[in-house]
Amino acid sequence: MIKSYTKIIVKNNVRIYISDYQKVAQEILTIHKYTPLASLILANGIATFGPVGFLYDIKKVSFLMKTNGAIKTFLLEFQNNNIRALLGDGSVITEYDENGMFNDIPLILGIGDEGLLRVSRFVESFPYTSEVPIANGDMITDLVYYLNKSDQVFSAVINDIQLNKKNHLKVDKAKSIIFQLMPNHNEADILWIEKLIENNDFKNLDLIEYINLIDGEELKHQEVISKCNCTSKKMLDAIKLLSPKEHNNLFLKNENIEIKCDFCKKTVSMNIKDYN
Numbered sequence: 532m533i534k535s536y537t538k539i540i541v542k543n544n545v546r547i548y549i550s551d552y553q554k555v556a557q558e559i560l561t562i563h564k565y566t567p568l569a570s571l572i573l574a575n576g577i578a579t580f581g582p583v584g585f586l587y588d589i590k591k592v593s594f595l596m597k598t599n600g601a602i603k604t605f606l607l608e609f610q611n612n613n614i615r616a617l618l619g620d621g622s623v624i625t626e627y628d629e630n631g632m633f634n635d636i637p638l639i640l641g642i643g644d645e646g647l648l649r650v651s652r653f654v655e656s657f658p659y660t661s662e663v664p665i666a667n668g669d670m671i672t673d674l675v676y677y678l679n680k681s682d683q684v685f686s687a688v689i690n691d692i693q694l695n696k697k698n699h700l701k702v703d704k705a706k707s708i709i710f711q712l713m714p715n716h717n718e719a720d721i722l723w724i725e726k727l728i729e730n731n732d733f734k735n736l737d738l739i740e741y742i743n744l745i746d747g748e749e750l751k752h753q754e755v756i757s758k759c760n761c762t763s764k765k766m767l768d769a770i771k772l773l774s775p776k777e778h779n780n781l782f783l784k785n786e787n788i789e790i791k792c793d794f795c796k797k798t799v800s801m802n803i804k805d806y807n
């Protein structure tokens with residue numbers, strides 16, 4: 532499986548972010564081992580929101596969807612081309628889970644139709660946060676709505692995510708393209724995007740064929756990996772954030788406590804004697 536990447540391409544007054552995140556999605560799905568629909572939603576989130584960090588040209592961006600659906604939350608953090616992601620609840624089951632038809636389940640059934648999308652862009656570790664309501668519960672429309680509304684940049688997004696029919700924790704495809712109009716754009720640029728999307732079936736072309744169709748100028752090729760930035764120290768520091776009462780309860784009941792990172796499942800155990 533090739534390394535995951537985003538290519539940034541310019542064609543006339545359109546900036547295009549073209550991404551293959553199969554490997555990153557596969558690795559993160561393997562960590563969490565969610566049910567088919569939950570895995571499909573997570574893979575969609577990784578391929579759709581993962582590349583957005585490159586739109587802002589900053590080191591750290593996080594995306595949080597809080598919804599009324601079974602997954603409750605979707606959280607993705609992008610930092611220095613490392614991605615980590617999870618769902619609040621990955622146990623949603625459907626009648627299509629067994630027969631390999633899970634790729635066709637509308638994401639809204641797990642995501643829900645109400646909630647918010649919060650995007651935090653970190654500049655010098657200070658977050659600039661903006662929030663929009665969930666537009667359609669399918670991630671793609673939700674991202675387009677966010678970009679158009681919050682950033683006021685006309686954007687179009689297409690994606691193609693397929694899990695393996697025999698094993699939903701294997702990712703066959705996880706690719707996306709984000710088109711953004713640059714400030715000096717004209718009517719011809721909008722028409723070009725519309726025609727490109729209309730006349731070419733993204734699902735039946737591989738990315739290299741699509742890149743050839745775009746025939747633009749490649750500005751950057753960025754590799755992206757699945758990596759959690761947690762450390763034992765950060766996890767232990769989290770204990771210090773507990774109130775004195777919670778703290779005492781924890782140590783009264785247990786001599787040894789174990790802390791697990793929700794993103795990568797790494798655990799750190801410590802003994803009461805090691806503390807302080």
Ligand SMILES: [Zn+2]
Binds near residue numbers: 792793795797
């Ligand atoms: Zn971790």
